[in-house]
Amino acid sequence: MIRDDDKKPDLLIGRNAVTEALKSDREIDTLILIRNNNNPALSRLASMAKEKGAVVKEVDSKKLDFMCGGANHQGVAAYVAAHEYASVEDIFAYAEEKGEAPFIVVCDEIEDPHNLGAIIRTAECAGVHGVIIPKRRSASLNFTVGKTSAGALEYMRVARVSNLASTIDELKEKGCWVYGADMDGTDYKKTDFSGAVVLVIGSEGKGIGKLIRQKCDAIVSLPMKGNINSLNASVAAGILMYEVSCGR
Secondary structure, three states, rough: OHHHHOOOOEEEEHHHHHHHHHHOOOEEEEEEEEEEOOOOOHHHHHHHHHHOOOEEEEEEEEHHHHOOOOOOOOOOOEEEEOOOEHHHHHHHHHHHHHHOEEEEEEOOOOHHHHHHHHHHHHHHHHHOOOOEEEEOOOOOOOHHHHHHHHOOHOOOOOOEEHHHHHHHHHHHHOOEEEEEEEEEEEEEEHHOOOOOOEHHHHHOOOOOOOOHHOOOOOOEEEOOOOOOOOOHHHHHHHHHHHHHHHOO
């Protein structure tokens, strides 16, 4: 999701800047193109971005003008990732290196970069080996996420995957038990989190998606004693991460 308040120093503007970044080893997070363009040069940039695993999005001219602060963008801009993405294999290798059962947090469409940054910060403190996010409908490793993580992004392995459901199947094949956080589940205090754990945190508004929920081995809940029935995603994630961590 592109937010108007995320116009940060990680935005590259114009064809030359974007082209050179794509040719280099810099991690391109998202390529932004002007909508309905028929320019072959922009099409080539889109192809290059896709080859590097970047997300390609189209916006109208007014939106792109606003994002670029009136600069001459030539129909293209790009967000550079605040940190290089890892792979799921990197996460398992790190757990093996530490001699520990894998502990992974999956963020199912967490769109607020402040929430994602806060989750990464707590994950690093709680001994999580890696965080997995989807390519689409999710905050990415932009400037805001890096800043909110308060430095934790430098140490946390974050993998970005095309198909979250398939990735969860792969995690289960590797021996992980998948626990989804949702209001209609078993009290987290009554759950045994020993062994290889994958903790799924749902989006701010909708929670865990239906398909992802079906793939969870168990659904765990936090008791709500007040008048509202849910916590901020990063707060709920923090409580559950430390429950898992303390039980290992």
